[in-house]
Amino acid sequence: MDVIKVENVTRTYKTGEIEVHALRGVDLTIRKGEFTAIAGPSGSGKTTLLNIIGGLDTPSSGDVVLGGKLISKMSGSELSNFRRDHVGFIFQSYNLIPVLTVEENIEFVMFLQGVERSLRSKKVKEILEVIGLTGSHDRLPSQLSGGQQQRVAVARAIVSEPDIILADEPTANLDSVTGSALLDMMKKLNEEKGITFIFSTHDKMIMERAKRLVKLHDGKIQSDETR
Amino acid sequence: MEVGDRLVITVAQQNTGEMSQEMMRVKGIFKLGMREMDRSIALIPIKRASAMLGLNNGIHEIAVNLKKHKNSWINDNPLWEKYSKNGNLFRNWVKLLPEMEAMVSMSGFSKYIIGIVLFLLVAGIIINTLFMSIYERMFEFGVMRAIGVKPLKLGSLIVLESGVLAIFATFFGVVTSLILNGILLKTGIDYTGTEFVSVSITELIYPVISVQQYTVFPLALIIFTMITGFYPAIHAARITPANAMKKGTK
Secondary structure (H helix, E strand, O other), X not given: OEEEEEEEEEEXXXXXXXXXXXXXXXXXXXXXXXXXXXEOOOOOOHHHHHHHHOOOOOOOEEEEEEOOEEHHHOOHHHHHHHHHHHEEEEOOOOOOOOOOOHHHHHHHHHHHHOOOHHHHHHHHHHHHHHOOOOOOOOOOHHHOOHHHHHXXXXXXXXXXXXXXXXXXXXXXXXXXHHHHHHHHHHHHHHHHHOOEEEEEEOOHHHHHHOOEEEEEEOOEEEEEEEO | OOOOOEEEEEEEOOOOOXXXXXXXXXXXXXXXXXXXXXXXXXXXXXXXXXXXXXOOOXXXXXXXXXXXXXXXXXXXXXXXXXXXOOOOOOOOHHXXXXXXXXXXXXXXXXXXXXXXXXXXXXXXXXXXXXXXXXXXXXXXHHHHHHOOOOHHHHHHHHHHHHHHHHHHHHHHHHHHHHHHHHHHHHHXXXXXXXXXXXXXXXOOEOOOOOHHHHOHHHHHHHHHHHHHOHXXXXXXXXXXXXXXXXXXXX
16 A cells, blocks of 8 residues: 655755755655665755655655645645654654653654543653653753654654654664664564654665665665665 | 113003003023024013003912813813903913913824834834744744644744733833832922923922723733734744754754
């Protein structure tokens, strides 16, 4: 079953007089349960593609079908609801809300979904155990190490059990041991819960473990290989 | 004209209307700041004035100080007619000093214009403050939008935030104003010895506190602040999450 369909998507940024073509006609279909890595050098358009897939950015042309719905036809509110209920994000620089505690950051999506407080607390407790941060629930992101922050970001992305998780260079700021442990955790989630993972990366470790490797170069797909 | 010059004063006598003239020497010159006043008012010793006007120790003008000063503004106050008998004329200051009335009206209009300018200035400051506060937290807003906060909810949050800020600011302003006015109500403002439109200020000036100042104006300020909060709120709600997170990390 196709969960994401990207059809001839282009994205052009204007910086003053200069036009930067981040994506030049990308076609990509992602099926449910895939563990896909989008790889390529810096400036190849990986993050832009991931942002467009997640509805965080809009394409200059082309269509993106997310869960059977055309993103361009969705209102801002519908898109927000879709992200809230079906998509989890993991960002390269963690992107935790600095003024919220670990617990508040993790439960934020559930709070938006209207999940009851007691259930939220229960789920946060469980996920903190999984990511090995029990007892850190009341700490602020600034009081955590990079690896711990990224684990919180993963917890925030998976706690509401979304259909798709989009991870932008999730191991870029981590040491190899922490990165590997996180990747194991995500692989487990993919195999046990069938969550679709899409990574944007140039980390060899992710590329090696991915079931599908899509290589981008200058805003175009260079190769697409399934293992 | 200079001090020491001679000046002939001509007046009409009170009873007969006949002209009476007397030459006097200038002892001093007042400068009231208004050319019309400076050219039309001359102060002479009361005894010589009385003689020139044929009053014979009588008086030609009585000034009445009303307890409720607002009553002196009413042109058709029955009081004026009640005492305008036997050749006497009783008039309020509005009729006697129309230029003063014009000055007061103009001052009221000036206050209105200054009020509008101040409100626009405050609006600019509020919008600027809210924009600065939004840009500081652009990254957070980007993350919030990315994980599912609706644009409308984010916008409402900013408008509400501006409302809360306005409530705190108004409370602080009202309390400060009450304290200051409380002090001035006791001490008064000392402008004695100065003149305004040829009227000497001889007593202390005390502030007048109206209920409107502490109800309508603060409420208007809160509503006005919330309205000005709409512009930054719309801006924050419209920005795409990817752009917001980029701006926040810059």
